Amino acid sequence: MRKTIFSLLAAGLLYSCGEKPISVDYTAMTDEERLEIAKEIAQSTIIVDGHMDFPLRMYNSGNDLNGEVFDFMTRSNEGNIDYVRAKEGGVDAPFMAIYIAASYQEKGGAKVLADTLIMMVERLVETWPDKLALARSPEDIEANFKKGLLSLPMGIENAAAIEDDLSNVEYFYSRGIRYMTLTHGKDNLVGDSSYDDVETHGGLSEFGKQVVKEMNRLGMIIDVSHITDKTFFDVAEISEAPIVATHSSARSFTPGFERNVSDEIIQKLAEKKGMVMITFGGSFLDQAYSEANAANRAHIQEWLKENNLTYRDESAQEYIRAYTADKKPVVHVSRVVDHIDHVVNLVGIDYVGLGSDFDGVGDTLPEGLKDASMYPNIIAELLKRGYSRADIEKICSKNFFRVWKEVEAAAKS
Template sequence: MKTSLSLTAASFFIALIGCQSDQSDTATTIPTSENSLALAQEMIIADTHVDLPYRLEANYENVLAPTSTGDFDVPRARSGGLNAPFMSIYTPAGLEFEEVDTSKGNADQLIDMIEALVAQAPDQMAIVRSWSELEIAVTEGKLALPLGMENGSPIEGNLDNLQHFYDRGIRYITLAHSRSNHIADSSYDTERPAGGLTEFGEAVIREMNRLGIMVDISHVSDEAFYDVLEVTSKPVIASHSSARHFTPGFERNMSDEMITALGEQGGVIFINFGSAFLTEAANNYGPRQREFLANAGVTDADSEEAIALVEQWKLDNPYPYATLEDVLDHIDHAVALAGINAVGIGSDYDGVDDTLPVGLKDVSSYPNLIEGLLARGYSINDVEKIMSGNLKRVWLEVEQEA
């Protein structure tokens, strides 16, 4: 159990919520009550997708202290009540990462980085490999860092590599990313040679079940999703996806039928906070920009002419940020389809650039989400399920049968 935050300290954090980003719309504040701030410090908050490792690989900075960039640092995490951000061990999709040893080496390097980060402050953080280790870390006042692998390409066609990454602490694997790979077809890729899971992918699912690694179906094609449900003997997760109902035609999100099937199977959808995942207006922003360039007769998007035109277009067409209310709408929708036990949070902090919604701009913002859930009639028990309880259930089920 976390140490409760005093209401005096909670009052202090009101000024911090949503004010840690350099985006222009952060002046908008959410009237967060002391009750929600205190609850954020008392309950376990687990976020299943934070892209800190990839961010630090590109531009390393000391996240043990406040940072002026990015969505995560330890002080902001503590102010928001975050206990367990899954560190995303992300391997970009592409031919250069499908070659032997390249993908595996990339993933090992990112795990090394997180281990080195923890070694700098072992009194503040701990890599955790089970739910019980997570609870122990929280009890000791540490930030628990479970590891999730985004993109299964580091398996490199060798089931022994699953054991290797399990031993290194990986506790979920997102089967594919933006391109189809040797495990599964991707929702973003027009080329889908497997028509779902590959034969090797089916073996990967069975081995993940045996070892106790959660299967993550975010990023895979609809066909691959249904193949996974046919093969797996354990509940699966969508670590950072939202509801396609609000973004028609965006296959990266989950359809109503998929969310229902996931819930019936015992799985959980963890809602992504990126604006393009939340509203049709934000989802269409990129295509509208590309259409504008095409209509202007510009063929080279990297040319000086294109850059100048796009900058002016952005001034005339500001990015339509989603809001906290949109995130709550997705949660409501998923609960209506699959029940309160099938929904959690997978923010994609540090992974969706500057597209985060008003009210949820960084890891200090979870009290805003709690406030919104309570305002919509969710009980404290319901909120605890969304913030970590549903993850706990699935993780324990996957561990128990391993």
């Protein structure tokens, strides 16, 4: 009976005298009661996550070289996602980031690596077709959800993957890629990176402008995470379709951090009918955490140099754990919702979603949000702040589906 009541509360279907629905005040509940309802919502609502670096984790395991399939089905103590934790947290469509490090722009092999990572995702689905499925559209994700399958849509992180050949945009679209992040850690042939001070092109390059138009033509979502403000506004001027920041947070909380999106960019995203998907890394969420993390990193790099060690050395890992144990401010899952609040207050509920960057931000994740099993903690915090079931569904997937469909419609027109 208790489970049934919570199910009805989560769905907003409790009725008085069989006639009118009861208005549920989630803010008046205890944290434990809200979390139970949040878990129910997470399981019954499609949750899309805009960005996870799991394919690189697979690649770094070396399994692809050994001809083995990465064990995604077993709960792991490594990384932030596996099938068990994904199902526990209710995430249904984590976008697999086909990540290309900036070094491949110089040494070559970017397209080959992208193909390898795509192949590894495909092999997961081929190995466990009763649990996993690829997804190339919102309709695919909805159909997979009804079948109880975990969708693995894909996006390329760093347009270096297309190298200098515009036809590779269509090639990767045909491979199932549905968004592309234009840059990563360095300026590339497409445009300028927020992490690079060179400003090679002063925004989008001429080649980059062709890439944007080609993505519009194909119906591939343009991801504006990682690019400079100037590059963003060049994209916004040229793109005829909505644009998305798949894993960025609000710069208002981290002044001067160009990797996060400014209020002006959030407003332009909304004007373009796009959205920002809030990312979870502590340095993206909180200025004090970011400053402490930067100070720790500087000290550790100097210590490693003095001791002729690398991050991977066991003795270095022990030192790093001991040194940083009490030197980082605590960031809570509530800080993610602070960023959601900021976007909602600035432009409305229709322009925000979730983009964790799981497996890409190391040990910087907030308390209550360490892995894919913990999405209900976000939902519980949203309920605590007065968000409705309909609001939460928008944040979890409906906003992104709207954008995706509008990108597809722009391509058809």
